[in-house]
Each structure stands twice: as structure tokens, then as C-alpha cells.
Amino acid sequence: MCGIVGLFLKNPQLEPQLGALLASMLGTMTDRGPDSAGFAVYGSAAEDLKLTLRGPSEAALRAGIAALAAATGRSFPVEMRDTHAVLSMPAEAEGEIRTWLRASAPGLDVVSAGRRMEIYKEVGLPAAVAARFDLAGMAGSHGIGHTRMATESAVTTDGAHPFSTGTDECLVHNGSLSNHNDLRRRLGRAGLSFSTQNDTEVAAGYLTWRMREGASLRQALEASLDDLDGFFTFVVGTETGFAVLRDPIACKPAVMAETDDYVAFGSEYRALVGLPGIAGATVFEPEPARVYVWERH
Incomplete structure (x- = not known):
């Protein structure tokens, strides 16, 4: 199962509300992932x-x-x-x-x-995890979150998302990769190291490796369609942006909403219903094998 949420603010005036909005979205996805939860928030750039x-x-x-x-x-x-x-x-x-x-x-x-990025994650119900770290009090331009239902591994904080293998880069994932062990060995030879056995950490490492080799975020995600086997929905955060990709089969649910003020992602529409101006948003299902990227510079 697992639940993913993401919010990218186009309007800087909404930045003080980012954490509160993301916390509400995260809590709504509890029944998709009650085991653990985590989130990344991109705040003001530090020196x-x-x-x-x-x-x-x-x-x-x-x-x-x-x-x-x-x-x-x-x-x-x-x-x-x-x-x-x-x-x-x-x-x-x-x-x-x-x-x-x-x-x-x-x-x-x-x-x-x-x-800019800070990541927090723990075992527990999503609302409780958000409250422990005062997500509602955080401000920023964008953030992503994940609620986990551990079907293939133990319920641990190490297994919670997001995963980050590069500076100001992180990824949350719903699905399963079948070739992550082979890819882990290949990336290890390229100099990357991993702290867990989670396939999502490998996916994050793959994107980091591609971008270190000179690819843009969009190019790295496009290349992943050839190099990653399995089924997946990825939501990615970087210092300046926010991206979404579903595999070519796209069996995992996903919905997005866009207004002049923000772009939002949820595994289900109910994660988006509390957002301001949602009644006038353009709501759509992201297409399979298509990379969506939004950035602010």
C-alpha cells in the first residue's frame, strides 16, 4: 500500500502554511501506511x-x-x-x-x-510522527511525505521514507523494484554506499548517480524507466524542485492538483481536499512513464 503526499508552492506567500498543509495531507493517508511515516521540508537556504x-x-x-x-x-x-x-x-x-x-x-x-532540506522520520502513526517533530510549525517552498505499510521488511525507522543519498535530494516511493540488488552492486562500484536494504534507497542512489554524471532531474528520471524494473510511483524533492514519475504500467494510484498557487500530489484525492482553492484546481492523474517537473529558482 503506502501513501505519498507532496506539495510544491508556486506562491511564496503560502510558505508559512507549508508544514500545516503537509501535515494534514500526511495524516489523511494513515490507512495506506500506519507503520511509520516521514517527511522532507525545503525551508530557507542556510549559509x-x-x-x-x-x-x-x-x-x-x-x-x-x-x-x-x-x-x-x-x-x-x-x-x-x-x-x-x-x-x-x-x-x-x-x-x-x-x-x-x-x-x-x-x-x-x-x-x-x-x-535547504531537512528530513524527519519515525515509527508510528503519521499524525503522531508529524506532531513529534512539529511539522505543522514548519515553513518552506515545498515538501514531500510518506506513510508506510511494511509488506516486505520489518517496521523500523531505517525503513521509513524519505530516503536521501545526495545533498538536498530525496525520494519517496510506492511500489517494489525487482532489480534493486543488482543495481545496488553497480552503484557501489560507482562509489555510492547504502545504509539499509530498502529498494527505495537504491532508487534514490540511482538518481543521485545520474545527476552526478551530469543529467538533469528530468533526464535522470527518464533514464530510470529503462534501468529500473518493477512497479513504482516516485515523488522527488531537490533544492529547487519537485518531480513525479509513474512506471509504464502505473498500477499504483496517484492524483495531482494544480492551481496558480501550488502543485500537489496524493496517492488518493482525499489527501488534497483540504488544500486552499482545491475546488478551482486542475485535477488530473499523472500519465504513465511521463516525467513531471516543477521548479522555482
């Missing part, structure tokens, strides 16, 4: 890089961050949100910090990296 970390508790996060600061001789502005923390740092420090975390703090995971 430094932001690493979002996840730990088993706030206390463990604080202890790990203190140890990191002592070991590296750096101080980090930190924003705590329940089991997650957002650290700000110069971009050139990212490699050093990731290396230390892998070696010395195995209980702390890097969830995302970016100047």
Missing part, C-alpha cells in the same frame, strides 16, 4: 550545510554531538527535534564528520544533508 541526525533518544543525540565537538574541535549550532537534530557546519567539514560518526557513534545516523 552552511545542515546535517540532520537521528538517534535513539534526545539524550543520546546530545551526548553524541558533544563527543563529536570534542573530537573534531568544532562547535555546531544545533536544533533539537525529538529524536532528530539538525547540525549546521561548513560544507567542507561534512566528510570529516561523517567519518567520525561511522567510526565512533554507530547509534547516530545521518538522515539528510542540504542547505
Whole structure:
């Protein structure tokens, strides 16, 4: 099953409402995915890089961050949100910090990296997850979310979406990829690494690899139609944009709505009914094997 939601704001005046709108959409998709939930929000661009970390508790996060600061001789502005923390740092420090975390703090995971993007995810009902991180209080230009029904793996935070393998890039997915293990090996030889066995993380890594090779987001998604086997709906976030792709068979439900103020995605129309101006929106089902991209610069 699983549920996907996404909201891309064309009108900057709506940015203070992004989190509240996305939280409502996420909660509506509870019965499509009650096991875990997650979301990515693209807020104002920070001068430094932001690493979002996840730990088993706030206390463990604080202890790990203190140890990191002592070991590296750096101080980090930190924003705590329940089991997650957002650290700000110069971009050139990212490699050093990731290396230390892998070696010395195995209980702390890097969830995302970016100047604009923050990702939060946990096990639990979508509304409860959104409330834990105060999604309703967040502002930004766009965001995506996912409610998971784990049919092929354990119910864990590691398995929750979104997945991010590149700076300010993330992906949520409804469906199943049949060739993800082979693709994981190929991407590993290209220098990518993965922290879970989830096929969605491989799909995110594939897009990251394609774009590192010079492809645009649209070109990377078009190439995925040839390279990824299975059935899927992808909603992708980048620093400037928002994209949607369904596989050629398109057996997973999807609906979109567009107005002068926003573009919205939901696995079902009921996820969109609370949006402002929805009665006058152009509502449509995204076509199979067609890439849809919206961007703000």
C-alpha cells in the first residue's frame, strides 16, 4: 500500500502554511501506511550545510554531538527535534564528520544533508510522527511525505521514507523494484554506499548517480524507466524542485492538483481536499512513464 503526499508552492506567500498543509495531507493517508511515516521540508537556504541526525533518544543525540565537538574541535549550532537534530557546519567539514560518526557513534545516523532540506522520520502513526517533530510549525517552498505499510521488511525507522543519498535530494516511493540488488552492486562500484536494504534507497542512489554524471532531474528520471524494473510511483524533492514519475504500467494510484498557487500530489484525492482553492484546481492523474517537473529558482 503506502501513501505519498507532496506539495510544491508556486506562491511564496503560502510558505508559512507549508508544514500545516503537509501535515494534514500526511495524516489523511494513515490507512495506506500506519507503520511509520516521514517527511522532507525545503525551508530557507542556510549559509552552511545542515546535517540532520537521528538517534535513539534526545539524550543520546546530545551526548553524541558533544563527543563529536570534542573530537573534531568544532562547535555546531544545533536544533533539537525529538529524536532528530539538525547540525549546521561548513560544507567542507561534512566528510570529516561523517567519518567520525561511522567510526565512533554507530547509534547516530545521518538522515539528510542540504542547505535547504531537512528530513524527519519515525515509527508510528503519521499524525503522531508529524506532531513529534512539529511539522505543522514548519515553513518552506515545498515538501514531500510518506506513510508506510511494511509488506516486505520489518517496521523500523531505517525503513521509513524519505530516503536521501545526495545533498538536498530525496525520494519517496510506492511500489517494489525487482532489480534493486543488482543495481545496488553497480552503484557501489560507482562509489555510492547504502545504509539499509530498502529498494527505495537504491532508487534514490540511482538518481543521485545520474545527476552526478551530469543529467538533469528530468533526464535522470527518464533514464530510470529503462534501468529500473518493477512497479513504482516516485515523488522527488531537490533544492529547487519537485518531480513525479509513474512506471509504464502505473498500477499504483496517484492524483495531482494544480492551481496558480501550488502543485500537489496524493496517492488518493482525499489527501488534497483540504488544500486552499482545491475546488478551482486542475485535477488530473499523472500519465504513465511521463516525467513531471516543477521548479522555482
